[in-house]
Amino acid sequence: MNASRAFTLRAQAQGNRGVVPVGRVMTPTLAMVAAADDKFAKFRPVPYHFVTVMVRHAAGDFRMRWQPREDQVGLDEEGRLVDTTVADDLVVRLAGTAGTITNYASIPKIERQPKGLSLAGIGLLASEMFGYSATQTLQICQALYETHKLASYPRTDCEYLPENQHAAAPAILEALRHNMPAIAPWIDGADASIMSRTWDNAKITAHHGIIPTAMRADLSHLNEWEMNLYQLIVRQYIAQFYQAYTYDENTVQASAVGEAFAARGKVVTEPGWKQLFQAPLEPDDDIQALPVLQEEDPIGMLEATRHDKQTTAPKRFTEGTLPPAMENIFRYVDDPEDRKTLKDGDGIGAPSTRGPIIEELKRRGFLTNRGKWLVSTDEGRAVLAMLPPEVKSPALTAHFQRQLREIEKGDRSIDQFVSDQVRFVDALIAQARADLPFVKHIACPDGQCPGHMRRIPRKDGTGHFWSCSAWRSSGCNASASDVDGKPDFTARKKLTSAAS
Template sequence: MTTLFIAEKPSMGRAIAARLKPVRNAPGFIECAGGKIVTWCVGHVFENAAPDDYDEELKKWSFDALPIVPKSWKLLPKDSAKAQIRVIKDLLAKATNVVHAGDADQEGELLVYEPLEQLKYKGPVQRLWLSAMDDASIDKALATLKPGAATYPLKTAAEARSRVDWLIGMNLTRAYTLAGRRAGGQGVLSVGRVQTPTLGLVVRRDLAIENFKPRDYFEVFGTFKVGATNVRAKWLSPKEGAGIDEEGRLLDRKVADALVAKVTGRPGKVSAFESKKQSQGAPLPFSLSALQSAASAKFGMSAQKVLDTCQALYETHKLTTYPRSDCQYLPDSMHAEAPTVLRAIAKSYPALAALAGRASASKKSGAFNDKKVSAHHAIIPTLSGGDTSRLSKDEQQIYDLICRHYVAQFFPDFDYLQNSVEFETMGEKFAATGRQVLKPGWKEVFGASADEEDDDQDKQAIPTCSKGDSAPCVKAEVAAKQTKPPARFTEGTLIKAMANIQAFVTDPAIKKLLKESAGIGTEATRASILETLKNRKFLETKGKQLISTPAARALIAALPAVLTQPDLTAIFEQRLEEIRQGASSDEFLTKQVAFVTKLVGDAKGSSVSVVAAPQYKCPICDKALRRIPKSPGGFFWGCSGYRETGCKGSASDKNGKPDFGSGGAKPSYPAKGSSSSSSPKPAHRPAFKKK
C-alpha cells in the first residue's frame, strides 16, 4: 500500500518528507517510512492552451475569428515541467491513495488537481491543509488530514476563474487591439478582467487630481485660558452666514480677520465640557493586503516585494504562517497556542524578547473569533520560531511588523480620557478635544510609531473644568488653508482599494452586496497585477506614487465603462465565492461567454485611438506622436497634444513609423550606437504566443 503526497513545490515537499522519516532521495521524489512517497509539482505543470493550439488559423488576428470559445478546454504540459510530470505519472501508477499537499488556497487546490486529472488518476484523495511550514504545524496537519471532497470546490472555482480570464483576455485584447490598429494604433492593447478596472481606478484618480481646482478657505483658532492652562480651540462656523460655503468652510479672509479682532482679549467661558474614559484594543494581526498597505506606507515596499518576503519567511525561514491570507482574525482554538508562540518569538527574535516576556498569554483579544475566520487565518509567527540572524533587511522589517501585531494582542488595552471642551466668547463658539493617557497598554509594543496618526490638537492637555468656568480668549489667529485633491495611489493604497472595492462602486445595491466581499483580485494575485501594469507601461512609479501613463489614460477612455469600472469584476468575485461554497460553475461560464460575445461585437463597431508604445516624441513640445489616418488614405504622425495645446508637430509615415529623415519627429528610444538597441522595442510581448 503506497500513499503518494504531492506538494506544490520542491521546498514544501522536502519539508513534509522530513516529518515522515525519509529513507531515500530520488530524482523528483523522496521515499519515506511506511510506504509513503513525497513528490511535488513545480508551480503549475500544465497551462491553458493558446488559441492556435485549438486551430492553426487562429495565429492570425481577425475580427472574423472572434469570439474564440473552446468547445472542450485543453491543458498542455509546460516544457519546463515535462520531466517532473513523468515522475508524477510513474508514481501515480503505483499509488493506492494520494494526499494533496498544495498551498491552502484555491490556486493551490487547482495546481495539484491538474496533474491528477490530466494523468487520469481515479483513486482516493485526502487533503493536507498547511497554514505554516514549521515542524509543529506540519505534524498537526498530518494528524488531521481532510477528505479531498471538503476542499474540491476550491479547485472548481479556480478553474472557472482561469477559463473566464482566458476568454476575456484572449478575446477582448484581440478585439480592441484590432480596433486600435484600424485607427492607426500600434502594439497590443491588453485587456484583463481585474487588470483593466484596477488601471481604471488609477486613471480616474489621476484625472481627478489634475482637474482639481483648489479653493482657498480659512480657519480661526482661539487660545483660551482655563486656570493655568492655555487651550487652543477651533472656531465652530455656523451652517449659514457671510462667507460660509455649503460644507461650513469660511471663504472670506476679511470675515476671518474681523472675527479675530472681535474675540482677541475678550472674556469667555466654558459652555460645555465632557470627559469620557475610553479603551482601545490592539490593532488586528495582518492579512496580506493589510500587510502590503502597512509596509508600503512605512517602508515604501512594493506589493510584490512584500509578498515575496512573506513567502520567504513562510517557506524558507519557517518563521511565519501562510502568507496569502485574506483574513485578519484567528480561530478561538489558536488562543491555547499563545504561550508557545510567544516563547518562540522571545527565543528567535531578541529585539522583542522583553516585550514577548511581558505579554499576558491568558488575555484573549478580539482577534480570536471563529465567526470571522475564512479559509485562512491571519499571518502570525509560527509555533517553533527559527533563526532570525539570516534574515535580509526586508525580511527583518516584515517579520518585525508581524511579530509586533501578534504580541500586541496580549497587552492591555490602551486606556485614555477623551476630554472635549467648548468655549463661548462674544457670541462665537470654539471647540477642542484632547487625550489624557491613563495606561499605554499595547501602544508600548509599537513605541513612538503608535501615535503617528493622532491629530496634533488631540495631543494637547485639556484640564478638567465645568460649564460656566471663566475662560478668556487670550489670543486668536487665522490659518490660511486650501482644499486638497485626493492623494495619488501608492501600491499600498491601491492594494487596499482593490480589497475594499465597494468604496468605489456607486450603485447602492451592488455596494451593499460587496460590503462583505473580498474585493477584486485575490490576496495571491493583486501584487502580480500591479507588476503587470507596470511592465506593460500603463503605470509608472514616482517615489511611492503610482501614476498612469498617457497610453493607460487613452486605453481607459476608449474602452466601455463595464470593463473599466470595478462593479463587474467585483460581482464576478461574488459568483466565484458561491462556487467555492459548492455551487456549479456551468451557469457562470455560460453567462461569461455571452458577455464576451457582446463586447466583441461592440469592439467591431468601435474605433480605439490609443498612443501605444513605442512612442515617438514631438520635436516641438516633446509630447508623444500619434499615428493618424488621413484622407483619402494612408497615415501621418501628429502631436498628441494638438487638441490640448494646439501644437502642430508632425511627421510623414513610412512603413508604420515616423519618417525621421524628413527632419520632423525624433524617437524616444535610444539612438543607434547607444548601449541599448537602436530599434524601437514593443512595450508588450505578443499576448498569444504559442507555448
C-alpha cells in the first residue's frame, strides 16, 4: 500500500496520470510478461541447415540424420550448421557411398496416465483448445461445481486424488455413461480396478484435483462453454482407468566416409490411455518406423538432402500459460534457496486469484491481448521502468515465506519481522522520492482557483490534454489542449474576449 501510493505520487510528479499499483504477485507477473515480450522483440531468426540421407538396408529403407563432429567447421555456438557450402559438400559427397551400422538399441518406454486437473491445468487446456481466459475458465468450472453439481471444487492447485476416493470410480463411470451415451465405448474400455499415480494421499493439498461427480443429469442444460470443459474433465478422469501407454524406442547409429549418422524410431506396444486423446502429436522429423538392425550390418547411402531451417522465436504468454507460470515461477529465479522456497510454496498467487490478477492487469491497461498472446503495454512497461528491482522479483515472496516459516519454528519473532518490513518500506519510499525532477506548477487560468494544470493522456491514445487539479475538490472545469507538452490557453482567451 505504501509503495503504491509513493510511486503513484512519483508518477504524477512526472506528469503521468493513474495509479501505479505495487504488489508482490501483480508486479512480478507483469514483469514476467514484459521480459518474455522483450526476448521476443529482440529475437532475430538464424538460418541453419541439417542434412539427411536415405539409407538402404536388407530389412528396409529408412532415413538418418548427419551428426557433426565436435571440431566440425561451419557450426555456430549452438552447434547448428550455418555454412551452406559445408552442407552442399556433404550432399554431394554422401550420395552413393557405403556405410555400416555401429549401434542399434531398442528400449521399452512407458508413459503413465496423465495426472488430474488443477485449475491451472484445465485453464491451460481451455486456453489452447477454446481460447478461454483464466477468469472465464474459473467461472465455467464454478458453474459446473455449484450450479450443475457435475464437477468437484475447482479452486485447487492439486493434480492428485485421495486414495479412498478410488472406490467411487464405478459409480462415477456409470453416471458418465448415463450423461454422455456417445462415450459408452470409452467407459467399456475402462478398468475401474486400475489405480494410477493420480491417487496419492501424500500429494494432496487443501483440495484435490478436479474430477466429474456421480451426478446424473440432462446435459442439454449446459451451455457450449460448460459442455466443453465438462468433456475435458470427463476425459482426464476416464484416462486414469486405462493402461499406461507403452512403446519401444529404437535408436540406430551408423558411419560412412568418416561421417556419423543417427536415427530414432518408435513402435507402440500398448496404446493405453492415449486412445482417448485423438489430437495429433507434434510432428517430429526424427521419429519413423525402423527395421530390426544389428551392429556391423552394411548399408548404402541412396541420396542426401539439405534441409533449410530457421530458429523460432521464444514464445510469449497466453491466458492459459501465464497461470501455470505463476504457479511454477521458481523456474524464473536464479537463487537456489529462493527457487526451493517458491517451489515448496506453490509459486505466487493462489489458484483462484491468478485469473483475477491477470484481469486486473488488463483492466489497468498494463496487459492486453494480441491475438492469442498476452502482452505488456507501453503503460505496463513504463510502470516497471519506474519500480526498483526488489518489488519486480518473485524473490520478494520467497523472502517473506522464509521469514514467516522462521516465526512458525520460533527462530524469528513477530516484532523482528515487522521491524524488517518497516525498514523495507522506508527504503522503497526513499527510492520513490529520490531524484524527483523539480516540477514548476502551471497555475489554473481561472483566477482565484488554488489548483494547477496537469497533463493527462487521452483515453483513446490520441495524445494529451491539460486539466485543473482542483476539479474534484472545487469543481473547477478549466482545461486546455496540449501543444508540444504545454497547455494551449489561446482558445480560452478568445472565448473570454468574445464574452466581454
